[in-house]
Amino acid sequence: MSVRVVARIRPLLKAEAEKDQILSIHEANNGKPQIVKIPNPKSQHEEYSFNFAAAYDATCTQQELFDTEVAPTIKHLFQGFDVTLFAYGVTGSGKTHTMRGGKSLADRGMIPRLLSNIYRKSKALEKASNGETSINVSMSYYEIYTDKVFDLFEPPEKRTPTGLPIREAEGGKTVVAGLSEVPCSSLKEFEILYDKANANRSVGSTKLNAESSRSHAILCVKVTISTATETRASTICAIDLAGSEDNRRTGNVKERMVESASINKSLFVLAQCVEAISKKQSRIPYRESKMTRILSLGQNNGLTVMILNLPPTKAFHLDTLSSLNFANRTKKVEVREIENEPIFRGPPRPPTAATTNGGMARQPL
Ligand code: ADP
Numbered sequence: 001m002s003v004r005v006v007a008r009i010r011p012l013l014k015a016e017a018e019k020d021q022i023l024s025i026h027e028a029n030n031g032k033p034q035i036v037k038i039p040n041p042k043s044q045h046e047e048y049s050f051n052f053a054a055a056y057d058a059t060c061t062q063q064e065l066f067d068t069e070v071a072p073t074i075k076h077l078f079q080g081f082d083v084t085l086f087a088y089g090v091t092g093s094g095k096t097h098t099m100r101g102g103k104s105l106a107d108r109g110m111i112p113r114l115l116s117n118i119y120r121k122s123k124a125l126e127k128a129s130n131g132e133t134s135i136n137v138s139m140s141y142y143e144i145y146t147d148k149v150f151d152l153f154e155p156p157e158k159r160t161p162t163g164l165p166i167r168e169a170e171g172g173k174t175v176v177a178g179l180s181e182v183p184c185s186s187l188k189e190f191e192i193l194y195d196k197a198n199a200n201r202s203v204g205s206t207k208l209n210a211e212s213s214r215s216h217a218i219l220c221v222k223v224t225i226s227t228a229t230e231t232r233a234s235t236i237c238a239i240d241l242a243g244s245e246d247n248r249r250t251g252n253v254k255e256r257m258v259e260s261a262s263i264n265k266s267l268f269v270l271a272q273c274v275e276a277i278s279k280k281q282s283r284i285p286y287r288e289s290k291m292t293r294i295l296s297l298g299q300n301n302g303l304t305v306m307i308l309n310l311p312p313t314k315a316f317h318l319d320t321l322s323s324l325n326f327a328n329r330t331k332k333v334e335v336r337e338i339e340n341e342p343i344f345r346g347p348p349r350p351p352t353a354a355t356t357n358g359g360m361a362r363q364p365l
Pocket residue numbers: 009010011013089090091092093094095096097098209211212213243309
């Protein structure tokens with residue numbers, strides 16, 4: 001099984017002109033829209049074609065994208081498999097719109113829809129089991145900013161300047177030590193928690209996008225299903241990566257440049273990892289950045305979907321071409337289905353630290 005890479009072209013914004021559009025979507029031999037075409041920046045008569053698992057144009061709604069790309073993964077999650085979902089693209093391409101989305105119901109992104117779906121499914125399963133099955137949802141949310149990991153459930157003033165350490169845990173998974181894991185049992189509760197956490201993100205205005213966040217945001221939702229005989233937990237991680245643009249074009253001063261350099265370094269390392277994997281090299285440079293260590297693409301992600309966000313216009317030509325090239329290599333990355341072993345056999349256990357310790361559990365430091 002390989003990473004499922006799908007492209008999503010965002011609509012033109014008010015300030016953008018129709019005539020500046022450079023991307024088009026075409027049907028593959030199977031009659032499905034899967035091909036994205038872009039002119040060669042050096043020779044406008046020549047076009048490059050990229051073939052993905054699916055390609056969505058500007059008319060694609062959040063609902064549609066969720067139904068076709070995210071909803072099917074939830075079934076796997078409830079069967080005990082891990083899932084990774086990430087958005088890749090230049091700043092201004094629609095990553096945050098895709099993952100988080102807007103306030104209105106129709107604009108809600110993949111993450112709130114994912115949670116809504118998980119809660120709905122949990123309730124239905126609990127009800128159908130006549131009280132035999134209980135399902136708990138908990139989550140961690142952190143950002144990686146200038147190669148440091150910060151807990152987004154902690155206010156910024158509580159941050160240690162060096163960030164949280166990363167450890168290898170059992171089963172080869174990489175974990176962030178000291179990260180809070182917060183139980184969250186309803187969509188309402190999630191929305192409050194998520195909005196508050198998003199306000200804790202490190203943001204800076206750049207030339208490309210004033211609202212852009214320069215950090216990678218990683219939300220991990222753990223679903224624990226307990227039956228009379230076993231308890232099984234699986235995790236879905238939803239990642240809104242920092243902008244993939246070449247920092248030489250953002251033209252920013254000092255601090256921004258430091259940020260930009262390390263953001264670009266982690267995405268550069270990610271590209272190197274993907275290249276090494278696609279060439280079947282024995283050494284994959286995961287350890288060269290925190291983001292790639294944690295993501296460990298192709299190692300421990302389980303079912304993986306990458307949404308390649310694309311802005312439609314000429315202003316992004318070179319960055320869009322390099323995003324397309326990256327995505328083209330990513331689709332060759334093989335991932336393994338990870339079926340989590342039951343963590344406990346027997347009746348459900350009494351409440352653990354997660355429910356007694358002020359609602360917070362932590363990975364040991
Ligand atoms: P990124 O997170 O990649 O920097 P954003 O998600 O902030 O990009 O999107 C940039 C702008 O485009 C925002 O104003 C956003 O509302 C708008 N946008 C992105 N995708 C869509 C979409 N599918 N439909 C409508 N507006 C969109």
